[in-house]
Structure formats: structure tokens, C-alpha cells
Amino acid sequence: xxxxxxxxxxxxxxxxxxxxxxxxxxxxxxxxxxxxxxxxxxxxxxxxxxxxxxxxxxxxxxxxxxxxxxxxxxxxxxxxxxxxxxxxxxxxxxxxxxxxxxxxxxxxxxxxxxxxxxxxxxxxxxxxxxxxxxxxxxxxxxxxxxxxxxxxxxxxxxxxxxxxxxxxxxxxxxxxxxxxxxxxxxxxxxxxxxxxxxxxxxxxxxxxxxxxxxxxxxxxxxxxxxxxxxxxxxxxxxxxxxxxxxxxxxxxxxxxxxxxxxxxxxxxxxxxxxxxxxxxxxxxxxxxxxxxxxxxxxxxxxxxxxxxxxxxxxxxxxxxxxxxxxxxxxxxxxxxxxxxxxxxxxxxxxxxxxxxxxxxxxxxxxxxxxxxxxxxxxxxxxxxx
Numbered sequence: 001x002x003x004x005x006x007x008x009x010x011x012x013x014x015x016x017x018x019x020x021x022x023x024x025x026x027x028x029x030x031x032x033x034x035x036x037x038x039x040x041x042x043x044x045x046x047x048x049x050x051x052x053x054x055x056x057x058x059x060x061x062x063x064x065x066x067x068x069x070x071x072x073x074x075x076x077x078x079x080x081x082x083x084x085x086x087x088x089x090x091x092x093x094x095x096x097x098x099x100x101x102x103x104x105x106x107x108x109x110x111x112x113x114x115x116x117x118x119x120x121x122x123x124x125x126x127x128x129x130x131x132x133x134x135x136x137x138x139x140x141x142x143x144x145x146x147x148x149x150x151x152x153x154x155x156x157x158x159x160x161x162x163x164x165x166x167x168x169x170x171x172x173x174x175x176x177x178x179x180x181x182x183x184x185x186x187x188x189x190x191x192x193x194x195x196x197x198x199x200x201x202x203x204x205x206x207x208x209x210x211x212x213x214x215x216x217x218x219x220x221x222x223x224x225x226x227x228x229x230x231x232x233x234x235x236x237x238x239x240x241x242x243x244x245x246x247x248x249x250x251x252x253x254x255x256x257x258x259x260x261x262x263x264x265x266x267x268x269x270x271x272x273x274x275x276x277x278x279x280x281x282x283x284x285x286x287x288x289x290x291x292x293x294x295x296x297x298x299x300x301x302x303x304x305x306x307x308x309x310x311x312x313x314x315x316x317x318x319x320x321x322x323x324x325x326x327x328x329x330x331x332x333x334x335x336x337x338x339x340x341x342x343x344x345x346x347x348x349x350x351x352x353x354x355x356x357x358x359x360x361x362x363x364x365x366x367x368x369x370x371x372x373x374x375x376x377x378x379x380x381x382x383x384x385x
Contacts (some may be wrong), residue, residue: 004211006258007168008148009137012179014250016243022053022095022138025174030133031093033063036085036320037106038097041152043068043138049140049181057095065089067109070098073162073272073279074105075155079119082109093134096172099193100144100153100279103137106245107152107170110135112160120156123163126362128170134205137172140181142232142245143193143280145200145253155273157191162273164363177244177250190245191336192280194229197249198222198332201282203262204255207299207367214259217251222308224248226332233336262368264290267377269362270355284338288329289383295322299372302326342385352381 013021026034034057043066049109054064086094086109096106105108108119110132117124122128132310137147146152152165204214222284225248231241252266268282295302303321306313309328313321339345356377359365 004213004258006213007150007171008254008257009172009175011173012148012175012250014246015179016239017178018176019049019052019138019178019181020056022176023056023062024137026057026062026093026095026134026136027060029093029136029173030118031062031134033089033091034093034095035082035089035091036064036066036095036097037070037082037109038068038102039070040068042098047192049138053095053138059270060350065091068217068244070102070105073155073276074101074108075157076119077157078105079108079112080152080200082106083112084138086113091133093136095136095138096147097118097138097140099139099141100146103139103144103146103172104152104171106135106137107132108154108165111152111165111170113284114246118165119154122165125166127165129170132169135172136174136176138176138178140179140251141185141189141193142182142242142361143196145197145249145257147172147177147230147249148253149257152256160273164269166363177246178318179239179246180241181240187233187236187337190233190236191229191338192278192282192284193234193249194225194282194336195284195287195333195338196282197245197252198225198229199264199287200252200256200261201225201248202287202291202305203264204252204259205305206298206369207262208369209260209367211259214255216278218255218259219308221248221252221255222305223256224251225294226309229332230335247272261364262290262294263359263365263372263377263380266359266362266365266368267355267380270358271347274351274355275345280340281345284333285340285342285384288326288333289380291329292326293372293376293380294370295326342381347385349382349385352378355381
């Protein structure tokens with residue numbers, strides 16, 4: 001027997017046009033000077049999310065400074081530079097604008113603004129002792145859900161390892177998911193972030209830490225993503241598909257923020273740290289292979305996943321239905337043009353042993369439904385290679 005907690009930001013806005021609340025909400029939080037944390041592309045996009053956010057903040061009487069040097073798979077050096085920007089400009093709150101990289105970097109800047117030492121000192125679970133500055137997260141991709149989670153993922157530039165800082169203190173106080181900001185995103189980005197969200201939902205659903213509340217969010221997320229990702233990739237201006245993907249990503253984030261993940265993320269973090277591979281692409285390639293490995297640990301739930309993905313399982317045994325879930329994941333990745341193999345992305349077989357060792361140390365590995373050895377993880381890498 002055990003009990004569960006359920007963590008989400010205090011306030012969550014979603015739906016077309018909801019960005020307009022950002023100034024008012026920052027004002028309510030008492031902010032006077034916001035550090036906007038974003039990436040170089042969004043910072044220079046005319047009429048985009050950053051420009052709109054600045055306008056709403058300034059209309060609310062809040063000064064702004066933009067830190068736009070966040071890289072994909074944010075690095076510890078990004079955090080150091082962002083902290084300097086925060087302190088030099090006497091900021092008192094953080095507004096993250098973008099996908100997972102700005103959100104994670106913004107959380108890390110908040111950690112370093114309130115904690116001594118280096119950001120890597122806080123890798124692990126519940127290592128934070130002080131409240132962070134107020135963080136408001138404006139999300140622009142349907143994928144990572146970092147805007148609603150307690151996770152902060154940073155890459156060590158010396159070791160090339162990704163580490164996770166997990167703490168309820170990392171939760172933004174406000175999340176904003178406006179699908180209007182997601183229109184016309186590039187197809188490859190839409191596909192990768194969408195598969196990341198699907199991975200969140202599936203891993204949370206079969207996690208050993210799943211519960212009925214996280215299951216409810218995960219189930220609806222799988223259905224929404226399965227029914228809308230192809231359309232969002234094919235037509236990036238389809239607002240209904242974008243809105244449904246935003247809901248799917250949000251629900252998947254709520255599921256894994258409280259139900260945790262598994263080997264897909266534990267292994268994908270190694271690919272991101274060592275090769276700087278886009279996180280969603282790494283997840284998408286690994287997902288069906290890890291599901292095939294995990295299948296015997298919870299055949300019933302994988303059979304249900306097949307149905308959530310839209311597969312006809314009438315007349316199938318439970319095991320046959322579960323196999324259909326794996327097949328459906330391969331087909332979805334192909335349909336949205338995810339690379340089929342790790343070998344296409346420069347991964348080297350000689351790195352499998354090291355990556356397997358580090359994957360088993362990753363915090364996500366402990367909630368995987370099937371307990372594996374280093375050789376098991378190597379074999380999964382080989383299958384995906």
C-alpha cells in the first residue's frame with residue numbers, strides 16, 4: 001500500500017489567445033523586472049511569442065530583459081550566463097518562452113539565483129532548500145510539458161551527461177499554453193515534440209508509480225496525440241489539431257510529472273548528452289523498442305494502449321493486442337518522418353556500454369515497469385541502431 005501526491009502549477013491557462021493574461025499574472029505575482037528566457041530563433045521572430053510577451057508585460061508596467069542564448073539541450077554554461085544576466089539587471093522574476101529548453105534553463109537560473117554552488121550540485125531528487133523566484137512559463141511547443149513539471153534537465157559540458165533536478169520547487173507558478181503560438185511550427189519540430197509528448201503519456205501509463213489519476217491524464221493524452229499528430233505535421237496551420245496537441249502535451253505532462261517515466265527517457269538522456277540529439281527524436285526512435293522490451297511486464301496495459309492509439313483489437317488475445325501497440329508506434333513515427341534508426345544520426349556502437357551504464361543510473365530508470373540489466377539496455381540500443 002502507498003499514497004501519492006499530485007503536483008501541477010498553481011494556475012494553468014490554455015486555449016487560443018490565453019497569452020494575453022501573462023502581464024496581469026506577472027503583476028499579481030509582484031514582479032517588477034522580468035528576465036525573459038528564450039532561444040535565439042524565438043527572440044528574433046517578428047510578431048512571435050517573445051515580442052508579444054514583452055508587449056503584454058510592458059503594458060502591465062513590468063520591465064523586461066531578454067536572455068536568448070539558450071541552446072537545444074540546455075547546458076550548464078547557458079545557466080551561468082543566464083544567472084549573470086538576471087543579477088546584472090536586478091530582475092525579480094523569470095518568464096520562460098519556448099519549449100523545453102527555455103523552460104528548463106529558466107528553472108535552473110531560478111535555482112542558481114537562490115542557491116549557492118553550481119547547478120550540477122543539485123542533480124537528484126528534492127535537493128532544493130529555498131523557493132525560486134516566481135516563474136511564469138509561456139509554452140510554444142506541444143511536447144516537453146516542462147511548463148507544468150517539477151523536472152529541470154541540464155547537460156554538463158565537461159562530462160556530456162544530462163542530469164535531472166527534480167523538486168516541487170521547480171514548478172512554475174503559472175503555465176500558459178496558447179495554441180496560436182504553435183501554428184506554422186516546422187514539421188520536423190512538430191513531429192519530434194509530439195512524439196516526446198506521446199512518450200511521456202505511454203511511459204507514465206505503464207510506470208510502476210502510475211495511479212488512477214495519472215492514468216486518466218495519460219489515456220486522454222495518448223488518444224489526443226494519436227488522433228492529431230499526423231494532421232499537425234501535415235498542416236501546421238490546422239488550429240484544431242494544434243489545440244488538441246497542446247491539450248495532449250499538457251495532459252501527458254501532468255501524467256509523468258506525478259507518475260514518472262522509464263527507460264525511454266533514461267536512454268534518450270544519454271543520446272542528448274553525448275550527441276546533442278534532439279530529445280524528441282531520441283525518444284521517438286527508442287519508444288517502440290523499449291515498449292517491446294517492457295511488454296511482458298504489463299501486457300494488459302500495452303493492449304489498452306493499442307486501443308488508445310486507434311488499433312482494432314477485436315478478436316485479438318491480450319498479447320496480440322499488446323503487439324499491435326508496438327506496431328502502431330513504428331507506423332506513427334514513419335508517418336511523421338522520424339528517422340528510423342540511431343545509425344542515421346551518427347551514433348556509435350562503441351558508446352552503447354557507457355550509455356547503458358549511465359541510463360541505469362538515470363532517475364527515470366527506477367520507475368520502468370521491467371527491471372533490466374546493462375546488457376538489456378545495450379540490446380535495446382542495438383535494436384534501435
